[in-house]
Amino acid sequence: MEGIDHLADERNKAEFDVEDMKIVWAGSRHAFEVSDRIARLVASDPVFEKSNRARLSRKELFKSTLRKCAHAFKRIIELRLNEEEAGRLRHFIDQPAYVDLHWGMFVPAIKGQGTEEQQKKWLSLANKMQIIGCYAQTELGHGSNVQGLETTATFDPKTDEFVIHTPTQTASKWWPGGLGKVSTHAVVYARLITNGKDYGIHGFIVQLRSLEDHSPLPNITVGDIGTKMGNGAYNSMDNGFLMFDHVRIPRDQMLMRLSKVTREGEYVPSDVPKQLVYGTMVYVRQTIVADASNALSRAVCIATRYSAVRRQFGAHNGGIETQVIDYKTQQNRLFPLLASAYAFRFVGEWLKWLYTDVTERLAASDFATLPEAHACTAGLKSLTTTATADGIEECRKLCGGHGYLWCSGLPELFAVYVPACTYEGDNVVLQLQVARFLMKTVAQLGSGKVPVGTTAYMGRAAHLLQCRSGVQKAEDWLNPDAVLEAFEARALRMAVTCAKNLSKFENQEQGFQELLADLVEAAIAHCQLIVVSKFIAKLEQDIGGKGVKKQLNNLCYIYALYLLHKHLGDFLSTNCITPKQASLANDQLRSLYTQVRPNAVALVDAFNYTDHYLNSVLGRYDGNVYPKLFEEAWKDPLNDSVVPDGYHEYLRPVLKQQLRTARL
Numbered sequence: 001m002e003g004i005d006h007l008a009d010e011r012n013k014a015e016f017d018v019e020d021m022k023i024v025w026a027g028s029r030h031a032f033e034v035s036d037r038i039a040r041l042v043a044s045d046p047v048f049e050k051s052n053r054a055r056l057s058r059k060e061l062f063k064s065t066l067r068k069c070a071h072a073f074k075r076i077i078e079l080r081l082n083e084e085e086a087g088r089l090r091h092f093i094d095q096p097a098y099v100d101l102h103w104g105m106f107v108p109a110i111k112g113q114g115t116e117e118q119q120k121k122w123l124s125l126a127n128k129m130q131i132i133g134c135y136a137q138t139e140l141g142h143g144s145n146v147q148g149l150e151t152t153a154t155f156d157p158k159t160d161e162f163v164i165h166t167p168t169q170t171a172s173k174w175w176p177g178g179l180g181k182v183s184t185h186a187v188v189y190a191r192l193i194t195n196g197k198d199y200g201i202h203g204f205i206v207q208l209r210s211l212e213d214h215s216p217l218p219n220i221t222v223g224d225i226g227t228k229m230g231n232g233a234y235n236s237m238d239n240g241f242l243m244f245d246h247v248r249i250p251r252d253q254m255l256m257r258l259s260k261v262t263r264e265g266e267y268v269p270s271d272v273p274k275q276l277v278y279g280t281m282v283y284v285r286q287t288i289v290a291d292a293s294n295a296l297s298r299a300v301c302i303a304t305r306y307s308a309v310r311r312q313f314g315a316h317n318g319g320i321e322t323q324v325i326d327y328k329t330q331q332n333r334l335f336p337l338l339a340s341a342y343a344f345r346f347v348g349e350w351l352k353w354l355y356t357d358v359t360e361r362l363a364a365s366d367f368a369t370l371p372e373a374h375a376c377t378a379g380l381k382s383l384t385t386t387a388t389a390d391g392i393e394e395c396r397k398l399c400g401g402h403g404y405l406w407c408s409g410l411p412e413l414f415a416v417y418v419p420a421c422t423y424e425g426d427n428v429v430l431q432l433q434v435a436r437f438l439m440k441t442v443a444q445l446g447s448g449k450v451p452v453g454t455t456a457y458m459g460r461a462a463h464l465l466q467c468r469s470g471v472q473k474a475e476d477w478l479n480p481d482a483v484l485e486a487f488e489a490r491a492l493r494m495a496v497t498c499a500k501n502l503s504k505f506e507n508q509e510q511g512f513q514e515l516l517a518d519l520v521e522a523a524i525a526h527c528q529l530i531v532v533s534k535f536i537a538k539l540e541q542d543i544g545g546k547g548v549k550k551q552l553n554n555l556c557y558i559y560a561l562y563l564l565h566k567h568l569g570d571f572l573s574t575n576c577i578t579p580k581q582a583s584l585a586n587d588q589l590r591s592l593y594t595q596v597r598p599n600a601v602a603l604v605d606a607f608n609y610t611d612h613y614l615n616s617v618l619g620r621y622d623g624n625v626y627p628k629l630f631e632e633a634w635k636d637p638l639n640d641s642v643v644p645d646g647y648h649e650y651l652r653p654v655l656k657q658q659l660r661t662a663r664l
C-alpha cells in the first residue's frame with residue numbers, strides 16, 4: 001500500500017487553495033520558502049533522525065543531542081545560513097538542547113542588559129560559540145518570586161571584584177537549561193550588595209567551567225537535576241543545579257547597561273525603569289507565544305489526519321464504517337483546536353510586532369508602553385501555553401488507544417510541551433500580573449487618562465457596562481462587531497466587578513490575595529479578547545488565494561463562539577448575552593463545523609509539516625496508518641526475541657509451579 005494517498009479523497013474535497021494557505025500560515029512567501037527548504041534539509045539528514053528517541057537511555061539521548069547540535073552548527077557555517085535559517089534549522093531538528101538557552105536567553109540577556117563594551121566582548125565569543133551560556137535565575141527555594149532570590153553578589157572594593165555566593169541550600173540555582181553539563185558561562189541573577197546595602201536582583205556573567213577541559217572552576221558545584229517527565233521529551237536538556245562558594249568575578253562582569261557599581265563601590269541606579277532587568281523574560285515570553293501555534297498545530301495535524309483515516313461504527317452488513325471525523329462530538333473537540341492553532345499563529349505575529357515596537361520605543365527612552373508589553377506577553381504566554389498543553393492531550397484522546405502509543409507522536413509532544421505552562425513564569429502567576437495591570441487601568445477610568453492599546457475598549461465603559469447583545473439569529477454571530485462587543489463587555493464587566501470587590505477591602509493587597517481566583521478569570525477574559533480581536537483584525541487584511549479568507553473566517557468564528565460556549569457562565573452572569581443568544585451561538589458553531597469538515601485535512605496540510613517533523617505514525621501525510629503501526633511495533637526491543645529475557649528465571653518457574661498445582 002506504500003505510495004497510495006489514503007487521504008486523497010479528503011484532499012480532493014478542499015474548497016480552497018492549500019498552497020495559498022501555506023503562505024498565510026508561514027507569514028509570507030519568503031518565510032514559507034525558508035521553512036520549506038530547511039524542513040526538507042533536516043528531514044533528509046540522517047544525523048537528525050529522531051524516530052528512535054524513546055528507546056535511548058538518558059545518556060544516549062543526551063549524547064545524540066550534543067551530536068545534533070554540533071552537526072547543526074557545522075551545517076550553519078558550511079551553508080552560510082543566516083539567523084532566520086538557523087532558527088528554522090533548530091526548530092525542525094526538534095530536540096530541546098542547550099542551544100535554546102544559549103541563543104534564546106544568554107545572548108539576549110547580554111544584548112539587553114550589557115553595556116556596549118560588554119556586548120562587544122561577550123557577544124563576539126558567544127556568537128561563535130567559543131563560550132556557551134545559560135540563564136541562571138531560578139533557585140531551589142524561589143522561582144516565581146524573583147525578588148526572593150538569595151544568591152548574593154557582594155562587591156569587594158579591595159580587589160574590584162564581586163563575590164558570588166550561595167548562602168543556603170535553597171539559594172542553589174536549580175532548573176537552568178544547559179547548565180547541568182554544557183554551559184561554560186551563565187548570566188547569574190543575584191542580590192547586589194555594596195557598602196553593606198542590598199540593592200536587589202541584578203545580572204552577572206560568571207564563568208562556570210574551564211575552557212580547556214570543561215571541569216567546573218574552583219568553588220563551583222554544578223550538575224544535572226535529574227530525569228524529567230516522559231521518554232525522550234525534555235530529557236535531552238541538561239537542566240542543572242549550581243552552587244557558589246565565594247566565587248570572585250571582576251566588577252565589569254556585572255551587566256551594567258541599566259544600573260552600575262563604580263570602582264569605589266557606589267551604586268548608581270538606573271535612570272530607566274528597573275523592570276528592564278526582566279527584559280529577557282519579556283522577549284522569551286513573546287517567542288513562547290509564537291511557538292504555541294507550532295506545537296498545537298502539530299498535534300491537531302496528527303489528530304485530524306488520523307480522524308479521517310479512522311473508522312468506527314455505522315456500517316451495516318459489513319459495509320464501510322463512519323470516519324470518526326464525521327461525528328459531531330469529534331468535530332466539537334477537534335475543530336476548536338484547529339481554530340486555536342490559527343488564532344495563536346496570528347496573535348503570535350501581532351505580539352512580535354508589539355515587542356519590536358516597545359523595543360524601538362525603549363531605545364528612544366519612551367517607556368510608556370512597557371507595562372502593556374509586560375501584561376500582553378505574560379498574559380498571552382499563559383493563555384496560549386495552557387490551551388496548547390491541554391489541546392495536545394485532547395488530541396491524544398481524539399486518537400483513541402493508538403494516541404497513547406509513543407509512535408503517535410503525541411505523548412512525547414505533550415511531555416516536551418507541558419513545562420511551558422511553568423517555565424518562563426508559572427501561568428497563574430503571570431495572569432495575576434495581567435490582573436494587576438487591569439485593576440490599575442480600571443482605577444484610572446474617569447481620571448482623564450484614556451486607556452490605549454489592548455485596554456482601549458475600557459475607554460468605552462459607559463457603553464460596555466450597560467449594553468445588551470443585539471444578536472437575533474444564528475448568523476448574527478458572524479458579525480465581528482457583535483462578537484467583539486460580547487467579549488469586550490464580558491472582560492470589562494469581570495474586571496470592574498473585581499475592582500468593586502477589591503474596593504471593599506481596607507487593605508488593597510489583602511483584598512487582592514482574597515480575590516486571586518476571580519482576578520485570574522478576569523485576566524483570562526481580557527487575554528481571550530485580545531486573541532479574538534487580533535484574529536478579526538487579521539481578516540481585515542488583504543488576504544488573497546482561492547477560498548482562503550472564507551476558511552479563515554470560519555475558523556475565527558469557531559474560535560470565538562467555542563470560547564463563548566466554554567465560558568458561558570461568564571457571559572450569562574455578566575448579562576452580556578441571554579440564554580437564547582447563547583443557544584443561537586451554538587447553532588452557528590455547529591453550522592461552522594459542517595463547513596470546515598470537508599476542508600479539515602487541507603487546513604492541516606497548510607502547516608506544511610514533513611513526516612520527519614511530525615514523527616507520528618498516525619499523522620503521516622499518506623494516512624497509511626495500520627501497516628506502519630505494525631512496522632513500529634516490530635522495531636520495539638521487546639520483539640527482538642520471541643521468548644523474552646527473563647523467561648527462564650522468572651516465567652518458567654511460575655508456569656511450572658502452576659502446572660504442578662493444577663495436577664494436585
Ligand SMILES: CCCCCCCCCC/C=C\CCCCCCCCCC(=O)SCCNC(=O)CCNC(=O)[C@H](O)C(C)(C)COP(=O)(O)OP(=O)(O)OC[C@H]1O[C@@H](n2cnc3c(N)ncnc32)[C@H](O)[C@@H]1OP(=O)(O)O
Nearest residue numbers: 072073086090100103104143144146275278374423424425
Ligand atoms: C546550533 C544551532 C543553533 C541555531 C540557533 C538556535 C536558535 C534558538 C533560539 C531559541 C529562541 C528562543 C527559545 C527560548 C527557549 C526557552 C526555553 C524555556 C526556558 C525557560 C527559562 C526560564 O524559565 S527562566 C526563569 C523565568 N522566571 C520567571 O519567569 C519568574 C516569574 N516571575 C516574574 O517574572 C516576576 O518576578 C513577577 C512577574 C512575578 C513579578 O514579581 P513581583 O510582584 O515580586 O514584582 P516585582 O517587585 O519584581 O516588580 C513589580 C513591578 O514590575 C513589573 N514587572 C514585573 N515583571 C516585569 C517585566 N518582565 N517587564 C516589565 N515590568 C515587569 C510589575 O508589573 C510591577 O509593576 P508595578 O505594578 O507598576 O510596580
Ligand SMILES: Cc1cc2nc3c(=O)[nH]c(=O)nc-3n(C[C@H](O)[C@H](O)[C@H](O)COP(=O)(O)OP(=O)(O)OC[C@H]3O[C@@H](n4cnc5c(N)ncnc54)[C@H](O)[C@@H]3O)c2cc1C
Nearest residue numbers: 135136137138142143144175176177419422423424425428
Ligand atoms: C523545563 C523547565 C525549564 C526551566 N528552565 C529554566 C532556566 O533556563 N532558567 C531559570 O532560571 N529557570 C528555569 N526554569 C524554572 C522556571 O522558570 C520556574 O520553575 C518557574 O518560574 C516557576 O517557578 P517555581 O518553580 O518557583 O514555581 P512556584 O512559584 O513554586 O509555583 C508553585 C505553585 O504555587 C503557585 N503560586 C506561586 N506564587 C503564587 C502567587 N503569588 N499567587 C498565587 N499562586 C502562586 C503557582 O501557581 C504554582 O501552582 C525552568 C523550569 C522548567 C520546568
